[in-house]
Amino acid sequence: MKADLLKLRHYCAYQERCHSEVREKCYGLGLRGEDIEEAIAHLVEENFLNEERFARAYAGGKFRMQQWGRKKISMVLKQKQISPYCIKKGLEEIDEEDYRSTLQALAEKKYHQLRGEQLLKRQYKTMQFLLQRGFEQELARETIEQIAKKEE
Template sequence: MMQQSSYLSLDEGSKKARHYCAYQERCSEDVKKKLLGWGLGEQQTIEVIDQLEKEGFLSDIRFAGLFVRSKINQNRWGKHKIETGLKSRNISDEIIAGAIANIDVDVYNNNIRLLIINKLEGLERFEPSIKKQKITQYLVSKGYEPEIVNEFVKSI
């Protein structure tokens, strides 16, 4: 079966991108990949992204804030993992720093406590030193800072 190439005009690409952004919050990198995948050229893609930003359909600041809130509240990720996720989407360091600065410390610390409690349930058969080691590894893999993790693990 022959694959048909789909090259869009600037107007068609802009219209599709509006729908794409209206459905769910996107970052400029996601929209860029989508537009290039639809067959728009590099210059046209930049024009569409600029227009979407002017119209309010696209905002990396808004995306970063939503990304941070969803990863904290739903996935219980730590700051390092969130930062890595945003960097993989080419979000600027300034925007990342601003979004991470808005994390509620109480929610963040409560997430660590909940993750420790849940992890402890599966580690009943291990001796205390092994439990602490496994919990530390788990929390660091979730993106929590080792110094904060160590403070919480000491209290186990």
């Protein structure tokens, strides 16, 4: 158990982790049942494991590096069994102004790539692209309408 705990500390120190990732790692190390819960409790106690910190790092990173929207980020965090409170805190890492300018830049780039398409098809494909990235439908629609107006 001592050696496993050391491995888990290194695992958590390398980058932020959530409980479910650590649980998976425990299974990989051959830990079961009570040992896993004990290990997680130790890591939380020693501040190697903190779900709010993980959510903040994850949300900020996915937005900045991969330009994901809030919906996609929160969906993945839910899949990782992060609490709604921590998801909310994580999404607060995303600056509203940056969010809108990223959405605008992605929409413009995609819209201009589809130059040969008919107007409605262009708007539809751009919308699908933005929704796939996890941006809110209302925001995406407004942004595409603004771009289309500029083009007229």
